[in-house]
Amino acid sequence: MSKIGTIGFGRIGRIFYHRCLLKNAEVLAINDPGLFPDQMEIESGEDCLMVNSTKITLTKERYPKKIPWAGVECVAPSPQLKKRGSVKKVFLSYPSTDDPMFVCGVNLDKYKSDMKVISNASRTTNCLAPLAKDRKLTGTDFRVPTVNVSVADLTVRIQSGANADGVKEKIMEAANGPMKSILGYTEDMHVYGKIETILIEIKTSENCPKTREEKCFVVYLVWWRLE
Numbered sequence: 630m631s632k633i634g635t636i637g638f639g640r641i642g643r644i645f646y647h648r649c650l651l652k653n654a655e656v657l658a659i660n661d662p663g664l665f666p667d668q669m670e671i672e673s674g675e676d677c678l679m680v681n682s683t684k685i686t687l688t689k690e691r692y693p694k695k696i697p698w699a700g701v702e703c704v705a706p707s708p709q710l711k712k713r714g715s716v717k718k719v720f721l722s723y724p725s726t727d728d729p730m731f732v733c734g735v736n737l738d739k740y741k742s743d744m745k746v747i748s749n750a751s752r753t754t755n756c757l758a759p760l761a762k763d764r765k766l767t768g769t770d771f772r773v774p775t776v777n778v779s780v781a782d783l784t785v786r787i788q789s790g791a792n793a794d795g796v797k798e799k800i801m802e803a804a805n806g807p808m809k810s811i812l813g814y815t816e817d818m819h820v821y822g823k824i825e826t827i828l829i830e831i832k833t834s835e836n837c838p839k840t841r842e843e844k845c846f847v848v849y850l851v852w853w854r855l856e
Contacts, residue, residue, distance in 0.1 A: 631718070634658035634701035636693060640777075641706055641722065650680075658686040660696045706749070721748040734759040734811040756781050756853040759811055760800075783849040796847055 633654055635642050638661040649656050659678075678685040690696045693707065698716050705720030724730060725748035731737050732750050735758045740747070749755070760783060787796060797814070804812040 631655070631703040632657050632701050634660070634696075634698055634704045634716075636660050636696070636704065636707050645706060655683065656680075656685055657683075658688065658696075658698060658701050660688045660690055660693075662689045662691045717745065719746045721746065724748060724751045724754065730754075732758045734808045752779075752853070753781060756851050757783055759803075759808060760849055760851065777854055778852055779854075781849075781851045781853065783851060785847050785849070787847055 631654070633649060633656045635645055635656065635658070638646070638659050642659070642661065646656060646659070676687045678687060686697075686699075688696055698704065700715055702715060703718045703720070704716055706722035707719050721728060725746075728746045728748050729740075729744055730748040730750045731740055732755050750758070756779075800812065801814050804814045
């Protein structure tokens with residue numbers, strides 16, 4: 630199993646670390662320039678944590694290239710780091726211009742184990758990509774008054790041969806099937822303060838046809854976690 634290090638121990642870093650614990654992955658190092666020692670108790674003279682008898686080295690370097698990754702083979706999530714030293718694989722936490730990007734429910738099946746640096750794209754991309762299909766679309770995302778949830782507006786003009794009810798059925802099938810842990814569907818009218826998946830509301834224009842012979846616009850309101 631890979632020896633893992635992480636950059637940042639805020640909301641995302643802690644969620645990632647928790648997932649590592651659930652998978653019995655070996656985390657050897659945590660770097661966060663703003664976290665230690667004010668927000669965590671560290672034994673005098675010891676820059677480390679002991680979790681389940683595993684020693685985790687703590688560092689607070691501001692520049693990723695200066696982090697001493699002794700023994701770490703995989704770094705995730707990472708804001709800027711490229712491979713160096715013992716590090717063999719890096720998972721970027723931002724959209725990349727030259728490294729492969731993957732989104733769960735979209736193209737994760739294209740991932741190959743020999744890829745050394747990959748990106749999980751952006752938060753908005755992870756929100757909209759599972760819904761987007763071929764051809765053009767338009768939309769926007771905007772902040773709402775909740776602590777950790779945002780909402781995106783995706784407008785799609787569907788071709789003849791489909792209608793709004795058909796779109797809803799397909800999304801519900803995906804939410805209850807292959808994308809069960811990624812998508813959710815609701816017709817409720819309220820603001821969401823805590824969600825674990827991409828939660829979808831669908832609205833249609835008043836003159837949207839109920840038949841499959843005409844085209845119409847469908848508006849997705851997509852609720853998603855900021856981190």
